[in-house]
Amino acid sequence: NVDADQQQPGGNNLEAERRLRQLRRSADWRWLNACVGIIEGDPNPVEAYLSSGGDPARTLTASEVAILNRSSAFDVGHTLVHLAIRFQREDLLAVLLSQIEGSGSGVKRVPSYVAPDIAADIRRHFASTIRLRKGNFPCNFVTEFPTFSLPADVDELPSTVQDQLFTELLDKDAQAELESDPAVINWSLDVTLRLGSRLYALWNRSAGDCLLDSVMQATWGVFDRDNTLRRALAESLAEGGHVFYPRWKEYEQGHASFLQYSLDETQWEEDWNGLISLAGQPGTSLEQLHVFALAHILRRPIIVYGVKYVKSFRGEAIGYARYEGVYLPLLWEQSFCVRTPIALGYTRGHFSALVPIEPYRPVDGRSPPGPDHARTTFLPLVDRDRKMLPIHFLTESELGREESILRQWLDVCETEGGILVAQQLLNKRPLIVAQMVEEWLNHYRRLAQMTAPFRPIPIQDYSSEGDTDDE
Incomplete structure (x- = not known):
């Protein structure tokens, strides 16, 4: 019985880790990265989440809090706004509120x-x-x-x-x-x-x-x-x-x-x-x-x-x-x-x-x-x-x-x-x-370069006859 009692916690730990791995595989990482971005003051994952149509009023679930594994920072029911207020991220809070207020302003990217x-x-x-x-x-x-x-x-x-x-x-x-x-x-x-x-x-x-x-x-x-x-x-x-x-x-x-x-x-x-x-x-x-x-x-x-x-x-x-x-x-x-x-x-x-x-x-x-x-x-x-x-x-x-x-x-x-x-x-x-x-x-x-129409390289560039007028 003693041996069984000693082995039980280890078994529970293995089961918890397996369940956590499953949760991580099915998690919405764009949303979770936005939560981490708030507390670290990084606007990029927040903007990526909002730009993809993410809901700024979404709340953290118990399983998501377990995945993030930072009990001092994340609580069940927290939204991005809660996190921005808690960690005094005023710029990010303004972006979130602009979306929630329905002003049509969307994601803001001021200098x-x-x-x-x-x-x-x-x-x-x-x-x-x-x-x-x-x-x-x-x-x-x-x-x-x-x-x-x-x-x-x-x-x-x-x-x-x-x-x-x-x-x-x-x-x-x-x-x-x-x-x-x-x-x-x-x-x-x-x-x-x-x-x-x-x-x-x-x-x-x-x-x-x-x-x-x-x-x-x-x-x-x-x-x-x-x-x-x-x-x-x-x-x-x-x-x-x-x-x-x-x-x-x-x-x-x-x-x-x-x-x-x-x-x-x-x-x-x-x-x-x-x-x-x-x-x-x-x-x-x-x-x-x-x-x-x-x-x-x-x-x-x-x-x-x-x-x-x-x-x-x-x-x-x-x-x-x-x-x-x-x-x-x-x-x-x-x-x-x-x-x-x-x-x-x-x-x-x-x-x-x-x-x-x-x-x-x-x-x-x-x-x-x-x-x-x-x-x-x-x-x-x-x-x-x-x-x-x-x-x-x-x-x-x-x-x-x-x-x-x-x-x-x-x-x-x-x-x-x-x-x-x-x-x-x-x-x-x-x-x-x-x-x-x-x-x-x-x-x-950079956006303009990414959206510019593709221009194929002229075939003459690959010829061995030197430059041509076309080039």
Whole structure:
């Protein structure tokens, strides 16, 4: 009996191993590799699973947990979303949520996902460019001013590959809403065709960080994953609040009186404190004041093209959206700021970076004088009815001088069709951003090579009679 008792565990182990081998043979390894990819931070097996039609809401079974054999990481009933949250894989979580939410965005392949290590270096570099201004207006500011654009090489890709690139890069829902009648972007053929200044809405994370993500994408081409820009924003409003507050209050009082209501000082201070609190909480949506403050941190204008009315999911107008317009760093000296703006789009509760495809050559057709020559795109300062975009947070004494103020802070000109536009200079990309863009673009170049039609080698290549004219 003793011998039998001693042999029993070994027999059980052999049986368990045999059963495990059977389970492994019949397992869906594309799904299991995606689970492992989440905890290891590797997007490739996750994208392979989703691209093959895998269900992002699929749950792990007991037998699959046994195969993976990592009880500290995997539990029965876990989905990819559970794993992404547990192991703080924010980029992968955004991809999964974009599919589950049914936004039609599918698998996303933005530059920072294709080159995550370079993107992390860019975020670290950005953090090193932030300084705090001393003196009467303690506000954070940046020391570098890149403007992100899509490379001109995108236009050289085959149409099928180009379509895939745009599907995986853009927020097609936001693009459609911004371009639908009445359009708020790309409504002028004068601007989009003659001046080559079409704008594209980049996809970003949707969990309350979209304003900060879109500002980072419009400048450095990455998300605010480390909350660096959010911290700079919260600190600036807390430290420089005594300078921001009077202008904010006067602006809001103007709106309140227009709507025939008023607040006492206690209520104004409560609203102000609420806005400061929002700035410091990752994942919380931000307001107009925060856009205004970000223009000061960036030391440059921000132009927001937005829907005029917020609509319900049934398409009914449920409120007026005030975001569209120009946000100038009015509290700085003009000499401390740059005149090249960035552009953002605003749809229902969501911000997107609006970026152009860089032009091959200047609009006038002349050759650039050197490699650092800035190419130019043009951003309308009027809506499709030729009504000037509002400048937010002007004081009463500044009202009525809007066009003059725009010309003080931006390089303003008119198109041949008489449209008032701001010039956006696209300087040479910072090297680290260029490396990320190149790595991202190489993915689609390889796709183009794989999908190119097969060309048989001419038979003359194998002849021994030397070269021919045909070759």
